[in-house]
Amino acid sequence: AMISLRQLLDHAAEHQYGVPAFNVNNLEQIQAIMQAAQKTDSPVILQASAGARKYAGEPFLRKMVEAAAEMYPDIPIVLHQDHGASAAVCMQAMRSGFTSVMMDGSLQEDAKTPASYDYNVGVTRRVVEMAHAVGVSVEGELGCLGSLESGRAGEEDGSGAEGQLTHEQMLTDPEQAADFVAQTGVDALAIAIGTSHGAYKFSRKPTGDILAIDRIKQIHARIPNTHLVMHGSSSVPQEWLAVIREHGGQIKETYGVPVEEIQEGIRHGVRKVNIDTDIRLAMTGAMRRAMGRDTAEFDPRKFLKDAMTAARELCVDRFEAFGCAGRA
Numbered sequence: 065a066m067i068s069l070r071q072l073l074d075h076a077a078e079h080q081y082g083v084p085a086f087n088v089n090n091l092e093q094i095q096a097i098m099q100a101a102q103k104t105d106s107p108v109i110l111q112a113s114a115g116a117r118k119y120a121g122e123p124f125l126r127k128m129v130e131a132a133a134e135m136y137p138d139i140p141i142v143l144h145q146d147h148g149a150s151a152a153v154c155m156q157a158m159r160s161g162f163t164s165v166m167m168d169g170s171l172q173e174d175a176k177t178p179a180s181y182d183y184n185v186g187v188t189r190r191v192v193e194m195a196h197a198v199g200v201s202v203e204g205e206l207g208c209l210g211s212l213e214s215g216r217a218g219e220e221d222g223s224g225a226e227g228q229l230t231h232e233q234m235l236t237d238p239e240q241a242a243d244f245v246a247q248t249g250v251d252a253l254a255i256a257i258g259t260s261h262g263a264y265k266f267s268r269k270p271t272g273d274i275l276a277i278d279r280i281k282q283i284h285a286r287i288p289n290t291h292l293v294m295h296g297s298s299s300v301p302q303e304w305l306a307v308i309r310e311h312g313g314q315i316k317e318t319y320g321v322p323v324e325e326i327q328e329g330i331r332h333g334v335r336k337v338n339i340d341t342d343i344r345l346a347m348t349g350a351m352r353r354a355m356g357r358d359t360a361e362f363d364p365r366k367f368l369k370d371a372m373t374a375a376r377e378l379c380v381d382r383f384e385a386f387g388c389a390g391r392a
C-alpha cells in the first residue's frame with residue numbers, strides 16, 4: 065500500500081532504523097527494489113528525480129509504482145519526488161499521486177544557484193501548507209550538498225550547485241536548522257555534511273574532516289524530533305568499480321560514504337538515506353560483464369536480468385545494514 069513519508073519515518077524513529085530511498089527511472093530498478101524489499105520484509109521509498117521524470121515521464125513512473133503496490137500488497141511504499149526545484153514542481157507531483165515531495169529550496173529555481181535563507185523558508189513553508197492539506201509529506205533541505213575537499217557540488221552531470229561553495233554553505237548549522245523546522249513545519253530535513261551526488265564524492269576513504277558525521281550529532285541534539293535525511297549517500301562499492309573497469313569501463317579512483325558512517329548517522333536521527341549512484345554502478349557493472357561474456361546474445365532481457373539481480377543484491381544489503389529489514 066502507498067503511505068506517506070511521515071508515516072514511515074515516524075515508525076523508523078520509534079524503532080531506531082533508517083530507510084534507504086532509492087532513485088528509480090525504469091521497470092528494472094523498481095522490480096529490483098521491490099524484490100529486495102519482499103525478500104527482507106522492508107518498507108520502501110521509491111523516489112523520482114527531475115531527470116527520472118524527464119526520462120520516463122511522470123505517468124509511466126506513477127503507473128509502474130502503482131503496479132509495484134499491486135504486485136507487493138504487503139510492502140508499504142512511499143512515492144517521493146526528489147529535489148523539487150519549485151512549488152509548481154511539487155504541486156504537479158502531488159496532483160499525480162506522489163505521497164511525498166522534496167522542496168529543495170537550498171537552491172534557487174534554476175537548481176544551480178545557492179538560495180537565501182529567507183527564500184528557502186518562504187518557498188518551503190508554502191509547499192508544506194499545500195501538501196499537508198492533502199496528506200502529502202514534505203522534505204526540505206538546509207545547506208548545500210558539496211565536497212569539503214574541493215568546494216564543488218560534485219555531480220559530473222551538472223545537477224547541484226554551480227561554482228564554488230563555501231565551507232559554511234556545505235555544513236548545515238544546527239541553530240538555523242531548528243529555526244527552519246519551526247518556521248516551515250517540514251516532515252523531514254535534508255542536511256549538508258560534505259556529501260555530494262554522483263560517483264566522485266571523495267578522493268580517499270573519508271575521515272571526519274571531509275565527512276562531517278559529528279555535524280549530524282549536533283543537529284540531532286538540537287532537534288531530536290526531526291527526521292534527518294542524508295543525500296549523496298551511495299557507498300560507491302570498490303567491487304563494482306573493479307567489475308566496470310575489468311570490462312572496459314573508465315572510472316577514476318573514487319570513494320563513497322562508508323556504510324558504517326551511515327549506520328552512525330542512523331544512530332543519531334538519520335531516517336532517510338538517498339541512494340542512486342550505487343544502483344547505477346551495480347547495473348552498469350553487471351551489464352558490462354554479461355555483454356562481454358555472452359557476445360552472441362542479443363536479447364536485452366538477458367543483460368537486464370543480470371542488472372536487476374545486481375541491483376536487488378545491493379538493495380538487500382542496504383535494507384539489512386540500515387535496520388530496515390523486518391519492518392514492513
Ligand code: G3H
Pocket residue numbers: 087113114115116146147221223261262340341
Ligand atoms: O539528485 C540526484 C539523483 O542522483 C538523481 O540524478 O537527476 O540524474 O536523475 P538524476
Ligand code: 13P
Pocket residue numbers: 087146147260261262263294295296297298299338339340341342
Ligand atoms: P548518490 O548520488 O550518492 O546515490 O545520491 C543520490 C541522492 O542524493 C538523490 O537525491
Ligand code: NA
Pocket residue numbers: 111145146147166203338
Ligand atoms: Na529527496
Ligand code: ZN
Pocket residue numbers: 147261295296338
Ligand atoms: Zn539528493
